[in-house]
Amino acid sequence: MRVSQTNLAGDLLLDLAQPGTGPLHERVKRSLRSAIRKGRIEVGTALPPSRQLAADLGCSRWAVTEAYGQLAAEGYLEARSGSATRVRWSNAPDTGSVRPTAHEAPAARFDLAPGLPDLRAFPRRRWADAVRAQATQAAFTELGYPPPGGHLRLRRLLAEYLGRSRGVLANPQDVTVCTSVTDGVRRFCQALRANGITAVGCEEPGWTRLRGVIRAAGLEPVPVRTDDGGLRTGDLAGHAGLRAVLTAPAHQFPLGAVLVPERRAALLDWARRVDGVVLEDDYDAEFRYDRRPVAAMQGMDPSRVVLFKSLSKTLSPALGIGWLVAPPRWTDQLHQMDQAATQPSTLDQLAFAALLESGAYDRHLRSCRQRYRNRRDTLVRALAHELPGTPVSGAAAGLHLILRLPPTTDTEAVVSAAATRSLRTADLAAYHATTVHTDHGLVLGYGNLADSAVNEAVGHLRGAIEEGR
Amino acid sequence: MRVSQTNLAGDLLLDLAQPGTGPLHERVKRSLRSAIRKGRIEVGTALPPSRQLAADLGCSRWAVTEAYGQLAAEGYLEARSGSATRVRWSNAPDTGSVRPTAHEAPAARFDLAPGLPDLRAFPRRRWADAVRAQATQAAFTELGYPPPGGHLRLRRLLAEYLGRSRGVLANPQDVTVCTSVTDGVRRFCQALRANGITAVGCEEPGWTRLRGVIRAAGLEPVPVRTDDGGLRTGDLAGHAGLRAVLTAPAHQFPLGAVLVPERRAALLDWARRVDGVVLEDDYDAEFRYDRRPVAAMQGMDPSRVVLFKSLSKTLSPALGIGWLVAPPRWTDQLHQMDQAATQPSTLDQLAFAALLESGAYDRHLRSCRQRYRNRRDTLVRALAHELPGTPVSGAAAGLHLILRLPPTTDTEAVVSAAATRSLRTADLAAYHATTVHTDHGLVLGYGNLADSAVNEAVGHLRGAIEEGR
Numbered sequence A, B: 001m002r003v004s005q006t007n008l009a010g011d012l013l014l015d016l017a018q019p020g021t022g023p024l025h026e027r028v029k030r031s032l033r034s035a036i037r038k039g040r041i042e043v044g045t046a047l048p049p050s051r052q053l054a055a056d057l058g059c060s061r062w063a064v065t066e067a068y069g070q071l072a073a074e075g076y077l078e079a080r081s082g083s084a085t086r087v088r089w090s091n092a093p094d095t096g097s098v099r100p101t102a103h104e105a106p107a108a109r110f111d112l113a114p115g116l117p118d119l120r121a122f123p124r125r126r127w128a129d130a131v132r133a134q135a136t137q138a139a140f141t142e143l144g145y146p147p148p149g150g151h152l153r154l155r156r157l158l159a160e161y162l163g164r165s166r167g168v169l170a171n172p173q174d175v176t177v178c179t180s181v182t183d184g185v186r187r188f189c190q191a192l193r194a195n196g197i198t199a200v201g202c203e204e205p206g207w208t209r210l211r212g213v214i215r216a217a218g219l220e221p222v223p224v225r226t227d228d229g230g231l232r233t234g235d236l237a238g239h240a241g242l243r244a245v246l247t248a249p250a251h252q253f254p255l256g257a258v259l260v261p262e263r264r265a266a267l268l269d270w271a272r273r274v275d276g277v278v279l280e281d282d283y284d285a286e287f288r289y290d291r292r293p294v295a296a297m298q299g300m301d302p303s304r305v306v307l308f309k310s311l312s313k314t315l316s317p318a319l320g321i322g323w324l325v326a327p328p329r330w331t332d333q334l335h336q337m338d339q340a341a342t343q344p345s346t347l348d349q350l351a352f353a354a355l356l357e358s359g360a361y362d363r364h365l366r367s368c369r370q371r372y373r374n375r376r377d378t379l380v381r382a383l384a385h386e387l388p389g390t391p392v393s394g395a396a397a398g399l400h401l402i403l404r405l406p407p408t409t410d411t412e413a414v415v416s417a418a419a420t421r422s423l424r425t426a427d428l429a430a431y432h433a434t435t436v437h438t439d440h441g442l443v444l445g446y447g448n449l450a451d452s453a454v455n456e457a458v459g460h461l462r463g464a465i466e467e468g469r
Helices: A005-017 A024-037 A050-057 A061-073 A124-137 A152-166 A181-194 A208-216 A233-238 A261-273 A328-337 A346-358 A360-386 A411-420 A451-468 B005-017 B024-037 B050-057 B061-073 B124-137 B152-166 B181-194 B208-216 B233-238 B261-273 B328-337 B346-358 B360-386 B411-420 B451-468
Strands: A175-178 A199-204 A220-227 A244-247 A277-281 A305-310 A322-325 A400-404 A441-445 B175-178 B199-204 B220-227 B244-247 B277-281 B305-310 B322-325 B400-404 B441-445
Touching (some): A005 A050, A050 A061, A124 A346, A152 A322, A152 A346, A175 A181, A181 A322, A233 A261, A346 A360, A411 A441, A411 A451, B005 B050, B124 B360, B152 B305, B181 B277, B181 B305, B181 B322, B199 B208, B233 B261, B244 B261, B261 B277, B360 B400, B360 B451, B411 B451
Parallel strands (some): A199 A220, A277 A305, B199 B220, B199 B244
Antiparallel strands (some): B305 B322
């Protein structure tokens, strides 16, 4: 309903009678702005003189002139000396559309989807203590913009940690702090593109999200097949012009293979031959249960390998802390291009640095390793018991394994049937970029599955698989 | 110095005699890996049989076979059954290059550069308390991956806060949490590009870094002149094909103008006419000292305006928290394209949400407003006293002002001369994309200048200006 000048005061009075906060001139201003926005006062309408509206509203004239002046400054009203104040603004057509609020998906009772560490084991108090200590101790200058690669204290401790635990060779200034592996790959792809590289070889099957990041950066993800020995490096020769490959040599996702030594060497040879670069996704390499983790490839040729890691698989993806280690020439370019400053909070960087320095992070990893190893053993036993003859594959490592299913099973139907049992799991086929493959099965993540729920979860899984037959 | 097989044991023994940590087989492995890496053992060299090396080193054979096995898995050694274990790996040529450690620039005694809030006033304890409370209370499911637009609780509170303080009209799901204004603009530019938009109008002079972000996203920044009334919207008609403009209507950077009402209306008219979009950089709009802040343009047409804000000018850029408000169709696209998950920590998002909810953020802003208003007054008085006849311009707002200097002054020399006095300031000319302009002066930021240092800083500034004459 549109209001004319004459009933404006009545309309505003009605509005002002509603409960509201702030001084009267604020409320007059809000009511008037709202009336204009909702189109209740037509464009061009002359407003009553301030003296008159003030009398009508029973407020001071000052409150009205304040409101008129403010709304004129905001462009809702047009005030010309010697003439009435008029409504200038008309609302755009589709403003009023309100979408229904998106509801967050309810958490599944049994989380067998890959990708998460044990969120129940997040060291809440230790993290809070570390943040508090840093918030208290940081120099006030450290509360300004952090340097492009992140806080140098964290980069020093990361270089030391990576050298010790992953055999990485890096100077602190070659470490770049970012928000996640995906963020790191995104940034590095920008640098690749600036160097004329237009395609990145990606493991097939592989982590879907990283293919998306590569594509969003304007590069083409080129599928390179993987098998039980990891990336088939022999296939690289067939991709003429390819100069960058993304791989997870310590624990391929999703197949769970560890890149065999011959292929590690062959991959580096290839990189040198084509003057290329290997993007090493070291996402969950801390967790190896049958032997010591294989060192990162980065240590074998720091001039050809860029390493990506994060806290997403060791502490929590909610922290938004990741890092990459790149050869100096790439790092310089990354920092020059890093105009958008996607870094975790300096206080969080310093908190993580403190956990590294005190050894708390190593202790956390040790206890996680034990927990996941036991959970994996329980899961494998339960699968053997409930689903005999259904083979499990993937190294005894990381946070997931593959449950191979017969080609006759409709794996998509199994995932849906599992969901109706409040059990999340993933179809192995979903990680393939191409539809031509013989991989048939489920990717089972046990990182975020409660220990006490393993057997029950496998029981439900069996039910879902039987439905999919 | 390269070592042959025969003196390998001696070399390793020397290494093992160094202080080190961990069990012996670990130290053997590390020493051997290090020797291979440094090229001290040639490729192809056969290693001594494990039994022999064990005897030479005085350790168990197991320790040596462990080390050999591990290094074979990592690709440093080649182990074939029935044949000696050989060195496979050769280091890449430029690995050894170590760059000198980058030293952080020493903090200036007098910080008159624009861009920072008062870092001394960061509410350290309040922030630490808020993080602790959230780290303790968060559901464990909240420690997983956050939804693409950020935690919904923060988005709800931001929508409410922006409506109340900035006249913004937004549903919570139209708010997207990111790490900074630059990160938000970067993301939005990706979406623009995906929609075939290839250029973004930018204020001239304007914030250099945002031009860089636009360029890095593959779009062309097109300079549009600004004057005392803000962006010269009349000039937009001269840029055929332009469909996006980035502007800071509440407080232009660096000139400090407030976009006049006619131009606010004209800008929206232009956006509707060309089916375009206005990127509203609302970076420091909370701080207006002579009157109430003008509401955001977003509220005048939420279907055509995207609002960008952050905590960088109100709390600290070290927190890495920003957000944007976009029309629904753009938000959907942003979230689809957001594969790289550049979000602040969920715990930090929730901590900020708690500060919004309790009113602590509003109280902080109120006290900052008072502090900056007083500091600006002191600065303006000191400038008038020390540099009479040197005009100051820019609205009484934000965290910076312009000190106009005569065209004969070498402003670059003034900035250098100031630096030798441990005073940071910025040359107005540095914010111009083009060299043809008549703006001559300095941008003085007073956000991070200690109150007690204002007079002394202005004394040094006068000295520097006299040198630049």
